[in-house]
Amino acid sequence: MHGGWGEVLFYSELARCLGEDQPFYGLQAQGLDCCAMRPKPIEAIASYYVQEIRRVQAHGPYFLGGYCTGGIIAFEMAQQLRAAGEQVGCLALFDANNPDRPPRHCTIAKRIRLAVDETSGLSPSEKLRYLMHRVTDRVKWEIAQLRKAIYDLIEWLYKTRKPDDGGLVPLKLPVWIILQRAQSEYKPRIYPGRIVLFRAAVSDGYEWADDLGWTEVAEGGVEIYAIPGKHGTIFEKRHVPVAAKKLDACIQAALNSRVAR
Numbered sequence: 001m002h003g004g005w006g007e008v009l010f011y012s013e014l015a016r017c018l019g020e021d022q023p024f025y026g027l028q029a030q031g032l033d034c035c036a037m038r039p040k041p042i043e044a045i046a047s048y049y050v051q052e053i054r055r056v057q058a059h060g061p062y063f064l065g066g067y068c069t070g071g072i073i074a075f076e077m078a079q080q081l082r083a084a085g086e087q088v089g090c091l092a093l094f095d096a097n098n099p100d101r102p103p104r105h106c107t108i109a110k111r112i113r114l115a116v117d118e119t120s121g122l123s124p125s126e127k128l129r130y131l132m133h134r135v136t137d138r139v140k141w142e143i144a145q146l147r148k149a150i151y152d153l154i155e156w157l158y159k160t161r162k163p164d165d166g167g168l169v170p171l172k173l174p175v176w177i178i179l180q181r182a183q184s185e186y187k188p189r190i191y192p193g194r195i196v197l198f199r200a201a202v203s204d205g206y207e208w209a210d211d212l213g214w215t216e217v218a219e220g221g222v223e224i225y226a227i228p229g230k231h232g233t234i235f236e237k238r239h240v241p242v243a244a245k246k247l248d249a250c251i252q253a254a255l256n257s258r259v260a261r
Contacts, residue, residue, distance in 0.1 A: 001049065001066035001073045004183070006032045006175040010067075010235045017244030022251070027052065031175035039178050042186040046076035053077075061089030063251060067235070069183050071096020075191065082192055089254040092196045092247060093214070095231050099186050101213025194220030196250050198243055202230035223250070 002008045006029030015024040027049050031037025053062065062081055066074035071093035078091045122130060195218045197211065211222045225246045228239040235243075 001027050001064070001070035001077070002029050003067045004069040004176055004179050006037075006179065013237050013240045014235060014244055014247075017241050018248055022248070025053070025056065029175045029179065031178065037175050037178055040182065042073060042076050042182045043080075045179075045182060046073050046080055049073065050077050050080050060087035061254070062086065063090045063092075063254070064088060065090075065092035065094065065247075066096060067094040068096055068231070069179050070094075072099060072183055072186060072188075075188060075195075076186070078193065079189060079191055088193055090196060090250050091191075091193060092198065092250065093212075094198045094243070095200045095234060096197075096212065097208065098188055098213030098217065099183050100188060101209060188217045190217050190219060192219050194218060194223065196223045196225070196247075198225050198227050198234075198246065200230045200234050201226040201228055202233075 003010070008026030008028045011024070011026050015022075015026075018024060029037060030048075060081065062078075064074040064078055066072070074091060074093065075096075078088045081088055195214050197214060199208075199210075199212060211224060214222045225243075227234055227243040227246070229236060233239060
């Protein structure tokens with residue numbers, strides 16, 4: 001399932017590393033095509049995607065996965081499939097946190113220590129590139145927050161306008177805002193199966209629980225793997241082979257378990 005921006009092409013290296021004999025489907029958000037995506041809860045998004053995958057494969061076992069917001073959508077899809085009597089062979093979440101358990105910001109001192117740790121052993125030119133990357137990430141984050149505030153204001157003005165105001169067109173919110181809101185409002189229920197969690201080994205400036213908050217809603221427990229990189233870099237080509245190898249092992253274990261039965 002797509003991440004918070006609605007796209008799936010970042011999975012291409014993961015799909016390649018899993019091998020040509022492993023089918024791999026990526027579900028992109030509706031709002032990235034010519035059709036607008038209307039605000040809807042995670043449950044409704046997941047229900048639509050369940051219908052789509054069952055067009056390809058009518059019955060389980062299903063192997064579901066997703067990064068960030070996509071992990072939360074995959075979790076809800078697994079809930080709905082299990083409730084329908086279908087088998088979920090593997091539910092893999094890539095650095096996706098339980099939205100009911102938000103993280104805390106790291107202190108400034110801890111952020112400095114993390115930055116020092118990340119740059120130890122780098123050459124001066126590499127340290128400069130690292131610094132520029134961090135600055136760029138921060139600028140992008142600030143711009144995203146500003147855009148969100150502007151869209152919130154526009155939406156409020158649209159909703160509170162009088163019927164005879166005229167001059168305003170129906171509001172089309174960006175996909176990432178719709179998904180962000182859906183994620184923040186989602187309340188995970190107890191999942192009767194097991195979760196495989198792939199979490200970034202490098203902190204992104206937040207203090208997360210080791211299990212990203214999933215243990216309390218996973219009756220079958222949480223299997224945790226640390227993978228190289230931080231939240232925004234785990235699917236870079238240099239990091240993906242580690243995650244792919246561990247994911248492939250999980251898929252094979254699930255298949256072997258089914259054959260053994």
